[in-house]
Amino acid sequence: MKDIVVIGSGGFSKQVIEIIEQLNLINEEYKLLGIIDDNKSLVGTYVLGYEVIGDTDYIKQFSEQKNIYGVIAIADGGVRKEISKKLNGVQWVNLIHPSAVVSDYIKIGEGNIICAGVVINPDFQMGNHSHINIGTTLGHDVTMLEYVTVMPGSRISGNVTLKSNTMVGTGSTVIQGLTIEDNVVLGAGAVVTKNTEPNYLYKGVPAKRYSKKKSI
Numbered sequence: 001m002k003d004i005v006v007i008g009s010g011g012f013s014k015q016v017i018e019i020i021e022q023l024n025l026i027n028e029e030y031k032l033l034g035i036i037d038d039n040k041s042l043v044g045t046y047v048l049g050y051e052v053i054g055d056t057d058y059i060k061q062f063s064e065q066k067n068i069y070g071v072i073a074i075a076d077g078g079v080r081k082e083i084s085k086k087l088n089g090v091q092w093v094n095l096i097h098p099s100a101v102v103s104d105y106i107k108i109g110e111g112n113i114i115c116a117g118v119v120i121n122p123d124f125q126m127g128n129h130s131h132i133n134i135g136t137t138l139g140h141d142v143t144m145l146e147y148v149t150v151m152p153g154s155r156i157s158g159n160v161t162l163k164s165n166t167m168v169g170t171g172s173t174v175i176q177g178l179t180i181e182d183n184v185v186l187g188a189g190a191v192v193t194k195n196t197e198p199n200y201l202y203k204g205v206p207a208k209r210y211s212k213k214k215s216i
């Protein structure tokens, strides 16, 4: 069994814990040691019955002595980037909910999370530490780079590229062949009909360009 920690104790960590539990029902692969969170006041609290056992400094020391597997269950791709660089001794696993329908013809990096009810078609390529939330569909030949976050119920058409640290809001649609550039946020329900520029917020139907605020 692999000793695993889930990094992040917010709402999304509940989904990730349940993926681990569901996978263990099929093939007992993981021993969930606990949850890691940099908010020290949360240490000793519980998420779905699993204890918050320490912060990232704690798990960094731990991973230097012991083989440790992990996954970052934090929605903000920028935060995932910082943590993954800091915890370079952790072995990052891909977690795929058993109800996801995933083509055999995919290439996938590490630290990725694919939630319940996601559908992925052939020739999908996925970088590292990206998330695809519940009920999202991806057409054929989609490319998703690192630290990408796709929120629930999104529709990514064939031949779309989502570049680094893009955040696709709930229920967004991207039509075929487009490129969403680095650090773009798509507001919930956006319908993207043209290639984007990097570092902007796009929202609405059809999606228009807006300046991004620091906190989204």
Ligand SMILES: CC(C)(COP(=O)(O)OP(=O)(O)OC[C@H]1O[C@@H](n2cnc3c(N)ncnc32)[C@H](O)[C@@H]1OP(=O)(O)O)[C@@H](O)C(=O)NCCC(=O)NCCS
Residues within 6 Å of the ligand: 151, 152, 168, 169, 170, 185, 186, 187, 188, 189, 190, 201, 203, 204, 210, 213, 216
């Ligand atoms: C778009 C978003 C990032 C906020 O953008 P913002 O420019 O900071 O928006 P504000 O809250 O300041 O609102 C500004 C205007 O945009 C509108 N607006 C907000 N979100 C919008 C959206 N997704 N699509 C269209 N218009 C939106 C507001 O109603 C407001 O309109 P008004 O000026 O006519 O009153 C945010 O609303 C959003 O959609 N986030 C994605 C959330 C999500 O997917 N969460 C998943 C959790 S699992």
